[in-house]
Amino acid sequence: MPSDAVFTTQHGDTLRWEISKSNTDVAYGKSDYEDGLIMIVPSLDHEITLDMNYFMNKNKYIREIDIISPAQAY
Structure with missing residues (x-):
């Protein structure tokens, strides 16, 4: 998990980590970067997750x- 990911809960049952960059940061940035989100819906019996989305x-x-x-090209 990237250290700059923002954690939130969604709909009371979904765990969400998200990283986003503005268009300006992407256009003028001169380094590698990550963006996207991870969403997990844990099961009630604490075994395997009910749903997981990795983007x-x-x-x-x-x-x-x-x-x-x-x-100049002309």
């Missing part, structure tokens, strides 16, 4: 490139 994405920073303007 975590690990995004790897590849490189920075210079983009030229259309006028």
Whole structure:
């Protein structure tokens, strides 16, 4: 579990961890980042979960490139 995941409960029976980044953070960030969520509905008898959804994405920073303007390309 990533350390910056935010924990909440949903509908009184669902445990939820979520990580989100703003578009600005993604556009100007120069490092790997994770985003997504994990949702678990535990069973009442504490054995296996009734439902689990795992939607975590690990995004790897590849490189920075210079983009030229259309006028420079012409």
